[in-house]
Amino acid sequence: MQPDLARGDGxxxxxxxxxxxxxPSGGATGGTRQVGGGGIFSSIAGAxxxxxxALVGVVVLVAIVLFCFVGPLVYRTNQTVADLALxxxxxxxxxxxxxxxxxxxxxGRLMLGGRSxxxxxxxxxxxxxxxxxxxxxxxxxxxxxxxxxxxxLVDIFLAIPxxxxxxxxxxxFTPTIGLLILVVSLVSWLSPAxxxxxxxxSLRSREYVQATRAAGxxxxxxxxxxIVPNTFSAMVVNATFQVADAILILATLSFLGFGxxxxxxxxxxxxxxxxxxxxxxxWWQVYPAGIAIVMTVVSFNFVGDALRDAxxxxxxxx
Amino acid sequence: xxxxVVRRLLHAVLVxxxxxxxxxxxxxxxxxxxxxxxxxxxxxxxxxQIKAFEAEYGLDHPLVVQxxxxxxxLIRGNLGYSYKLNVSVDSLLREDLPKDVLLVGTALVVxxxxxxxxxxxxxxxxxxxxxxxxxGVSFVLYSMPSYWLALLLIELLAVTYHVFPAEAPxxxxxxxxxxxxRALVLPVADLALxxxxxxxxxxxxxxxxxxxxxxxxxxxxxxLSERAVRYRHLLRNSLSAVVTLVGxxxxxxxxxxxxxxxxxxxxxxxLAYYNAAVSSDYPVELGITVVVGVATVAGNLLADLGYxxxxxxxxxxxQER
Numbered sequence: 001m002q003p004d005l006a007r008g009d010g011x012x013x014x015x016x017x018x019x020x021x022x023x024p025s026g027g028a029t030g031g032t033r034q035v036g037g038g039g040i041f042s043s044i045a046g047a048x049x050x051x052x053x054a055l056v057g058v059v060v061l062v063a064i065v066l067f068c069f070v071g072p073l074v075y076r077t078n079q080t081v082a083d084l085a086l087x088x089x090x091x092x093x094x095x096x097x098x099x100x101x102x103x104x105x106x107x108g109r110l111m112l113g114g115r116s117x118x119x120x121x122x123x124x125x126x127x128x129x130x131x132x133x134x135x136x137x138x139x140x141x142x143x144x145x146x147x148x149x150x151x152x153l154v155d156i157f158l159a160i161p162x163x164x165x166x167x168x169x170x171x172x173f174t175p176t177i178g179l180l181i182l183v184v185s186l187v188s189w190l191s192p193a194x195x196x197x198x199x200x201x202s203l204r205s206r207e208y209v210q211a212t213r214a215a216g217x218x219x220x221x222x223x224x225x226x227i228v229p230n231t232f233s234a235m236v237v238n239a240t241f242q243v244a245d246a247i248l249i250l251a252t253l254s255f256l257g258f259g260x261x262x263x264x265x266x267x268x269x270x271x272x273x274x275x276x277x278x279x280x281x282x283w284w285q286v287y288p289a290g291i292a293i294v295m296t297v298v299s300f301n302f303v304g305d306a307l308r309d310a311x312x313x314x315x316x317x318x
Numbered sequence: 319x320x321x322x323v324v325r326r327l328l329h330a331v332l333v334x335x336x337x338x339x340x341x342x343x344x345x346x347x348x349x350x351x352x353x354x355x356x357x358x359x360x361x362x363x364x365x366x367q368i369k370a371f372e373a374e375y376g377l378d379h380p381l382v383v384q385x386x387x388x389x390x391x392l393i394r395g396n397l398g399y400s401y402k403l404n405v406s407v408d409s410l411l412r413e414d415l416p417k418d419v420l421l422v423g424t425a426l427v428v429x430x431x432x433x434x435x436x437x438x439x440x441x442x443x444x445x446x447x448x449x450x451x452x453x454g455v456s457f458v459l460y461s462m463p464s465y466w467l468a469l470l471l472i473e474l475l476a477v478t479y480h481v482f483p484a485e486a487p488x489x490x491x492x493x494x495x496x497x498x499x500r501a502l503v504l505p506v507a508d509l510a511l512x513x514x515x516x517x518x519x520x521x522x523x524x525x526x527x528x529x530x531x532x533x534x535x536x537x538x539x540x541x542l543s544e545r546a547v548r549y550r551h552l553l554r555n556s557l558s559a560v561v562t563l564v565g566x567x568x569x570x571x572x573x574x575x576x577x578x579x580x581x582x583x584x585x586x587x588x589l590a591y592y593n594a595a596v597s598s599d600y601p602v603e604l605g606i607t608v609v610v611g612v613a614t615v616a617g618n619l620l621a622d623l624g625y626x627x628x629x630x631x632x633x634x635x636x637q638e639r
Contacts, residue, residue, distance in 0.1 A: 155329075156337055165607075290469075
């Protein structure tokens, strides 16, 4: 929910994680390299085998995906018809994590809520990254007035507080996960756009891009064949963090009551309902959903951090 | 440097203009015409009443005229009139903003004061237990929705142990809010913890970078004590990263502020925005969004200028942007 400030979005201010390993005299936008064969995948594998936190992150994420998508097939619960006779039951054999205020089984609801979180996170990462990458690459390669106009537009959107926009739109439209993917992407494409523009500025002076230009290669071809594939690592790292941020945004919106309405289930919505019973000591309505959010988001952040270590040459230890 | 400042100012004005266009367009896009009027004055209002409402708020003019009117009033400091609260948006903001400056300002100061020593000691003891602990804590805090952290704080310190009140101090003036400082502790702590996570992480990275720099080696080799190296050289040079970060983090802090204010019922602009959003009070929403946009642009501007001032290595002369 806290939008990342300078997670490599290419502004003048240093992203310390990048700067950390940059040589004191290093260039400002350097650090793109060609994707060569299996190189990228072997460096990812190397990073994960040496970084225990990242390994934990991957294991937790796999477990969460299985829990959310395979879990409901094994552990069948009723999540559509409220049964007040079953409301607010503490954990028992029949309901391992108890039930909520309307009698839904919490464990089963966690699975459903996780599903919507993951769908939103991955949807936003895919959409926002695609738009942002194309925008940044076109702006960076075109340069001049086109670049100025395109990037000022990004600056303007960045100055509008995202949560305010989400809340505003959510009061007007009935939010569904599909619609929320669009709305959250409306804000999330900005940081990849800046990031990829920075990468493109350094790529466009490379010989192979110059050569393609000299040979009369079309603009679209240069963007799609030469620029975009070479920003792959920056893209992947950024997309991982975007999943984490989108999940937090959904949790916050649902908590404020602007999430997808019932019967849809979200972790934030579960927390929001549970809060009403905070003083009654119904801990099982507050902790499982909260822990699920934190675990998922932490794991994505761990993985993103490790990917950045592996893929960003600026961050390689020398 | 002067040229850079002027260019940066012009840029900020341009961005602000864009912000007003987009927020205004967004608002008109989703709420206009008789539908808007019925939402505000009631579903059974007659066409005469709707006409009167539209005339009162100038909604009967074309959109461009409405926008120009809005912009003209904005420049004079008028932000419009609330549909619901019978106050002007600027008087609402005048009442609420000082309280937000108090909440956000205190939280930022606390976060920075804690994050600086933590980040530096993490960098100095890199890959030791202290570093891992700090990294773990900041990752968990960063990944935690701020309201969930707030709920944990309330449950622990207000419900289980009655140390601090669960609700922020109430009152319409800054003085009334300040009259109950104990009640301010939890909201400030929540906002400070969330930002601490980010700041300490940046401080750590900046300090690690500086530890590898030549001037540290020089300072050590000329026989300075490790203490002097750390406090006189390392700390000072690492501060610039955090100073700029504070400026850049303004929108994030204000966004987190909305949630914190909602959870603790703190009477600031975040809560005002929330209440406006649930009651379709569009002028209030628009006004607050524009003001937060202005704060964001100002924060970015100060961060960039502060960075240029603090770090003599940054040259903005003929830089291509």
